[in-house]
Amino acid sequence: MEILLAGVNWLAVGVSTIICYMLAGLWYSPKLFGNRWAEGVGIENGAAAKQPTSALVMQFAGTLILAWIMALAHTNGAYSSAVLIVIMAACLLMAGNMLANHSAYSTLVEGSFVVVMALIMTACNYML
Numbered sequence: 001m002e003i004l005l006a007g008v009n010w011l012a013v014g015v016s017t018i019i020c021y022m023l024a025g026l027w028y029s030p031k032l033f034g035n036r037w038a039e040g041v042g043i044e045n046g047a048a049a050k051q052p053t054s055a056l057v058m059q060f061a062g063t064l065i066l067a068w069i070m071a072l073a074h075t076n077g078a079y080s081s082a083v084l085i086v087i088m089a090a091c092l093l094m095a096g097n098m099l100a101n102h103s104a105y106s107t108l109v110e111g112s113f114v115v116v117m118a119l120i121m122t123a124c125n126y127m128l
Contacts, residue, residue, distance in 0.1 A: 004068075007075040009125055013067045016124035020063050020117040027116075033109045040103030063117065070121035082118070090114040 038045030
């Protein structure tokens with residue numbers, strides 16, 4: 001268990017989690033990719049749409065865990081492992097979308113967001 005905690009830059013984990021969680025609000029908003037993404041997954045988007053609390057909590061938890069993994073990778077010089085983890089997460093997310101018959105656009109929007117989050121988290125580990 002100690003290896004999961006030793007040397008982790010918790011400031012980078014916290015800051016990058018908050019940045020990425022806030023970016024998700026913009027990423028999936030009508031201002032960026034939200035309208036076409038929502039259409040592709042068959043949900044309502046915009047100010048009137050109520051997002052399920054459980055989905056938002058799960059998104060926050062996943063974002064926090066990815067930030068923690070990226071901080072561990074930075075601490076241990078294991079970015080090649082982190083890259084594989086990020087690619088795996090994006091692929092599994094995209095596969096789930098394909099199985100649910102979501103549009104190719106929506107699938108790419110979601111998969112690319114995982115990669116963008118990892119890049120932000122990496123940057124936070126270098127800057128903080």
